[in-house]
Amino acid sequence: MGKVKIKKKETRIDMTAMSDVTVLLLTFFMLTSTFLQKEPVTVNTPPSVSEEKVPDQNLVSVLVSPEGKVYMAVTGSKDSTYKSETVRADVLKNMASAYNEKHPNNPVKFTAKQVEEFSKVGTFGVPMNQLAKWLDMDIENRDKALEQGGIPINMNEDPNNPNEFQMWIRAAYNSLNPELQETMVRGKGIAIKADQTTPYSVVNVVMDNLQTIKMNKFTLMTALKTEEE
């Protein structure tokens, strides 16, 4: 009787190919990823058929919470000398001088360290007289302060007596970055981001404020709508 030879099968699977694939995928995700920007309030932007993308440089984005709190974020240029950090520091400088002109009795002052901190933060939004204190906080406390903060804004139709929000926009406009100024004039430099459920009266305050300081061209951030037709 012949012995039946059973081939001993190797139970280990060669993982090399699998490894190749995963590394490839990993590289892809690492290169294409842009991290979610941390924002004090999560908003769900309304759907729209517009296909224009949000620019990723030279942008002042205005985040409006459903309760009417306003936050801002300034982005500079990606590849020129006007990097976000430089622009932000300059915006703060402009803002401080504008604020001190309006409130000569209790001026604000920022140390070099505070200016540096400010140039690193994405979204900001506390009243000007609390900003220095806010910049000294650690990240966790900052987030908490942001939730209660918001840039002071009111219905204001006098361009000669701007509120803090209008002063920030002007400070951004007058910053040393000519590219940002140019996009703001063209109407692509300011983006308003608000939730779908926000009542129009809340968004209207922001729009009206911009209108007053003659920044009457801007964009609204929307999500892509899948058209059912």
Place this chain on the structure above:
Amino acid sequence: MAKTKSHQKKFDTRIDFTPMVDMNMLLITFFMLCTTMIKSQTLQIALPSNEKVDTEEQNKVKQSEAVTIIIDGKLDENGLSKPDEGMLFYYDGMPPTGEEILTNNPMKQVEFGNKTGGALPAIREILRERNKDVVAKIELLKKDWKDMKFSNKEEVNDSIYQAKAKEIRNDSTLKRPVIIIKATPNASYAHVVSVLDEMQINNISRYQIDRIGAVDSAMMILVQGQKK
């Protein structure tokens, strides 16, 4: 000479890649969850400047061309607007004055679909009808664009189409409506955006966002009263 038997073990040259794969998978998952692949879109709008527009300038808008759309909504207990409850009011021409509001109210009411930002078939129909000259021309142009008549290259074809479409939209020889969009404080932002969307869909180049006036509110109350 006796051959010294080498007892050297034969090493398996293959390395076990399983831990490596495990780690990679973990990293992939991390990156997949943390990335935003979809970038937000933007909708560009231009508001009129706040300087006092004299009424004569406004009246220049021909009565036959003006359509006023008013967006209304409801607030829930948290002060947020309900995305699925909205009302649209619209009327042609200039608002009536004085007593005329009672006798000859031109305002009509349309309900929003029950879906947020869903199609607004009623208002779309109306806008298309008002803008039919432009829409017809654009349709013709679209056909040419689909057949790649402008250029063989897709990009060139697209840009020529865009330029021509813009020309048609701004062609003052065609009959084009002027849409005035107004929203009550309770209207939801989503509805305002979807009405702005309709302007794009229907190729309307002349529209503006305006503040709601006393006459408009009065007419809205009247229209709603009639329905009940």
